[in-house]
Amino acid sequence: MSSTSEKFLVGIFDDEDILLHGVDGIREKGVKIHEVYTPFPVHGLDEALGYKRSRLPIAAFMFGLTGTILALVMQIWMLGFDWPMIIGGKNFVSLPPFIPVTFELTVLLSALGMVATFMIVSDMKPYKWPRTYDIRSTDDKHVMAIDLAANKLSKEEISRILKDNGASEVNEKNF
């Protein structure tokens, strides 16, 4: 944590629908929202906040493709070139028996690679403590954090805008 004090205004919302409307209203007033912390995924919140779609599916596809290529190269090289064996009088390299392993490795690499990417981009580590703007954000409250340094409006003005847009409480939090 940095030594300079960061000042946040924290708006608490009781209901996901009020929150969704509130986000639109607050952004229209020109308030920059730092982040919204919710106890469960609220559909449409990412769009309301103007987030771009996650590129994780692309990562999953690339990892999957790596798995496919790796599995095929491994099997063809091992059984076809490195040590060819006659098994049941069949071809050294034939694709159908290689499909199961290829499929499994595609899925395995895709899943593991995507989850690892997710952990890295979201900066998730077992020893990391997240900043708690309001501890109720994992229970039943939707918590909107607004960085005062990033906003031109005064604290009082933002506080009023938050209340007008459905926040049930507005608190201050410094880090």
Add this chain to the structure above:
Amino acid sequence: MQATSSVREILVTGGKTVRDVSEDISRQVEAKPSRLWWTAFGISLILLLFGVYCLATVLWEGIGVWGLNKTVGWAWDITNFVWWVGIGHAGTLISAILLLFRQKWRMSINRAAEAMTIFAVICAATFPLVHMGRLWLGLYWVLPLPNTWGSLWANFNSPLLWDVFAITTYFTVSLVFWYMGLIPDFAVIRDRAVRMGNKTRAAVYNALSFGWDGGAKTWMRYESVALILAGLSTPLVLSVHTIVSFDFATSVVPGWHTTIFPPYFVAGAIFSGFAMVLTLLIVTRKVFKLEDYITIYHIELMNIVIIITGSIVGIAYITEFFVAWYGMVPAEFYAFYNRATGPYWWAYWSMMTCNVISPQLFWFKKLRTNIAATFILSIVVNIGMWFERFVIIVTSIHRDYLPSSWSMFYPTMYDVGEYILTFGFFFTAFFLFAKFFPVINMAEVKSIIKSTSEKKH
């Protein structure tokens, strides 16, 4: 906001709010375990210890202590392997396939069902590993590792090797999927511990939650990961039992060499898996007082899946017989004739009764919404599914082409002991899970509270 049907589906009863969900589910993690829990855990642990003794004997003496003979080289071990893998399938079906079909009723049962999958797959993997005899050399036999004994690479044409990849991938991906679901819920317990001032618990659950913050951006990525994992797990779960069935279907043994095996095995797997989910959840909802989350409606829906898959399995049994007759291969016909009328007729007819007739009772709404009836039938179905695998494996090989080598299989204490080992492990692991991890996916249930919770009057 969104269009909802006029008849609201009630998935959570008792007028629960979002707050109540955190409270009800986290409480069992925070409270000291009940006497009932200790008793159940103790019994499982005793079973596990007896199993460990039997396993140690098998490893020390070799698999000769099992009842296998020259003719019947696969019996209880492979039966149990297929049975446990099959049981695992329901967890993935519930969490992945029902997610893709947007079935909201999956949300309060998926956590426990996925835990069941993971423990069942571990149980399953024990059998082929031990059957390899010298377990410690197994790695060299099953993994494509270069080895110093001048040996060869693993044989990728063998369905047994496909199994290694299928089971390993299935286990890993299921574990990751399950754990991803747990992350936000660990954060709930962490924050409750912070509020209660329990620093140790807060630190442990924070580590388990990987420092989850619940930000909108994290949730967006998280949902994207969950959807793709579901998309990957769906073909994966279908592939696993397909590949398990290849162990038999790609052979030339009469009774095994049938193309119907993959779909027939997958349906059977889902059938037995749902039965096990019901057995476990009926107990869990009672012990942890979760009747408001796992309702009669959930039980009824699972029973409907049992009717469907049970009927598919029944049709598969009949089709096999028809093809054995219609195919006019004497050896094939004999394999089936011997199943129904030979020395193992009792196993065959137990299978038919338990799997084909008993699930049809669920056509009666009274029975499929009755907890006692469901509990009993869920166990009956699993007995039937065990017999199915026993019938397929043992009766197909105990009388082969050469009558002089015909034989019977008699299990020894060590065959039974290893089966008990897996039961001991399964229940021990499940009780530990139910004590230390939230048994219901809180984040998912919270997201549907507004639209599916019964209103208080």
